[in-house]
Amino acid sequence: MPATPRIDELLEAVIDGYEHVIRHASELQRTLARGVPFEPVRSLLNATADLTRDIAAVQLSGARWLLDS
């Protein structure tokens, strides 16, 4: 019989999935920024990519904190 995953393993998988999506979203914004030849749009896209990564990093840290508690 297949083993049932524990709830913390499921939550961890969800958190990992979210992190994966955020990294792709952030990379996509950076790729878009590289394709934009003029300022300030390029800087704005790069700043948005940084912000996406950093806000998610705080959320992920908090979620993993709760999971470890």
Next chain:
Amino acid sequence: MTSLHWESTGNGEPVLMITGLGLSGGAWWRTVPVLSRSLRVITFDNRGVGRSRARLHSYTTEAMADDAASVLDAAGVERAHVYGFSLGGMVAQQLALRHRERVRSIVLGATQAGGPRAVRPSPEVIAFFRRRSSLSAEDAASASVPFNYGPICRRHHGDRIAEDIRRRLEHPFPEQAYRAQMVAAALHNCHRRLERIEAPTLVVHGSEDRVVPVGNAEILAERIPHAELRILEQAGHLYCTERPDVDEAVVRFLQEAR
């Protein structure tokens, strides 16, 4: 616009050095001459510190790890050994997790994994770091001595401590950058993911470290597969000053990790 100042010394396999809270790449001045005899040593100033400039500060170790990866890009390095000290060690963990293909091996010095299971410093140490921002750079450097150095070093190597402080004061940092790095350290949490680190790892820690208690090194060594733990007896947080012999041990580890 963000611009990160980096320097490269020596030839051989590359090793990227990541410094701790508020320190510039120049803080590795004792270690670089030893490592660069056989390795290409890349140091850099974290965002907002030393000669690096940034409109926005880094408030997470994830962001700081991405900065470190961009230094490798600028240096034309595909894969490197990584030596992170204190906050830099937290960044090194993130680098090994976020950019694993770039990391050949890791040295984690006087650092921690973060999260609720991290071993916290004493209330006295926490209180010092809270009031540190109200002190001048000179006063803060002097006041931090009992926290940064072990008792033997303070008793016998006052000259080394004075030299450290003199060099640290050459690169003062904006308070905002310091606060951002404090936030990054507080938010850092790699505990659960340490077992995913595949790179050979050496954990180095002073037994008398008051800033990051030595229990954190034991957690890192336990959680990271195949990690090697080296505890430096009687050494405090800034163990490179107290135990310069550790640099040779780091070189040996990096050579074996090729």
